[in-house]
Amino acid sequence: MNAIVTIEALRKAYGDNEVLKGIDLQVQRGEVIAIIGKSGSGKSTLLRCVNGLETFQHGGVTVDGQALRAGDSKALRELRQHVGMIFQSFNLFPHLSVGRNVMLAPTLVKRRDQASAATAARTLLERVGLADKFDAAPDQLSGGQQQRVAIARALAMEPAVLLCDEITSALDPELVGEVLRVVESLADDGMTLLMVTHEMNFARKVADRVVFMHAGRIHEMGPPEQLFGDPRTPELRQFLAALH
C-alpha cells in the first residue's frame, strides 16, 4: 500500500460533545478526496486534525510516514512541512506583499535564500495566474485572487498533501470558478488533495473518492458516480436532495 495519509480510529471531543466518533481513512498518493456533509458533521474538524490544528483524544494520524504526536511541537512542524492548508478565509498576511506572503515560509523554515525564494514565488504566482501581482498588497486583490495567492503560498512549501477547508465558501459566486480551476489543475498534476467542499459538481468532476460525513462518522464513501448516482443511505439521499 502506498497510503500517504492514514487516519485510524480517530476520536475527538469538545468536553462531552464527541465530534469525531472513530474515523478510519486511507488516502493514496495522488488521490483526490472530497469530504461532504452537513455543517456540524465534523468534516472540517477531521481536516484540521490531519495537520495538527486540532488535537484529538484517541486514534492516530500519519502523513508521509510521520505520525502526528500531540505535544511534540518539533515533530509537528516537521509534519506540517509535508501538509499544506488552504482556509475558507484565505488568511493571507495583510502586512506583507503577495510575493512576501509566498516567500515567508520557505525563507524562514526551509532557509531558502531571498533570491531563489523570490524566483520560486514568481513561478508559483504565474501558475495560479497572478504573475503580475507579486508586489501587490493582499487587500488590493479580489477574494478569488487572494485565495489563489493562498494556494501559491501553500505550494511554496512543496507539500505532499494539500488540505482545502471550504476554500470557495467565502467567495462571490462569480469568483468560485477561477479558484476551482487552479485546484483542478493541481489534481491533474497529481497532487494529493483532501478537500471539504460544498461544490458538488466540482467534487463529482474532480474527486476520485467522495466521503460523506454524518454525525461524526464516515457514513458513506466511494467513487463520485456511486455516491451521487446511487446513494445507499437515507441520510445521504436526504443531504443530496436538500442541495437541489
Next chain:
Amino acid sequence: MVEFTLWDILRNLLLATRWTVLLSLAAFAGGALVGAALLVARIARLPGASRGVALYVQLFQGTPLLMQLFLAYFGLALLGLDVPAWAAACLALTLYSSAFLTEIWRGCVEAIPRGQWEAADSLALDLRQTLLHVIAPQALRIAIPPTVGFAVQVIKGTALASVLGFIELTKAGTMISNATFRPFTVYACVALLYFALCFPVSAWARRLERTTSR
C-alpha cells in the same frame, strides 16, 4: 531677604525637569522590556505564566502607585539593601509600567484574527518566527496609539517619586516654593512644565490613532 525672579524659579524647575524626563524614559523603557517578556511568557504558555502574570497585573493595577513607591523604597531598605531614592523610583515605575503595558499589548495580540496564527502554524513556522514575522508587525500597528497614550500616564506618575525625596520636577517645585513663599506661581510653573512634556506626546498619540485606523 533674597528676591527670586520668575526666571530664577523657572530656571531651577527646568533643571529638575531633566530628571523627570530621565525617570520617565527609564521607567517606560524598563516597563516595555519587562512587559514584553511577560507577554511572551503568556503567549508561549509557560507553566504558570498565565496565572502568574494575571496576578502581577492585578497587583500593580489594583494598588496606588504611591504605595508601590513606598514599598520599593522602604521594602528594599528592610531587606538590608540601601537603595537611593532614584533607583527605588525607577524600580517601582518600571514594574508599574510593565503591568499596564503587558496588558495593553495582550489586548493588541488578541485582536489579531486566529486565522493568522493558524496560517503560520500550517506553514510550519515556530513560535518565535510566528511572533516576529506575522503577529508582532500587525499587533504593533494597533499597539502604538494606546502605548503612547500610556507614556503620558508614566510622565505624570513620576511626580509621585517626589515623596521619596528624589528631586525631580515636583520635588523641586516644593523646595522652591518653601524658599520663595510663592507656592501658586511655582506650582503653576510646575504644571505648565508637565503640560509641555505631556501635550506633545498625547497629540502624537492622537495623530497616530488617526493614521493607523484609516
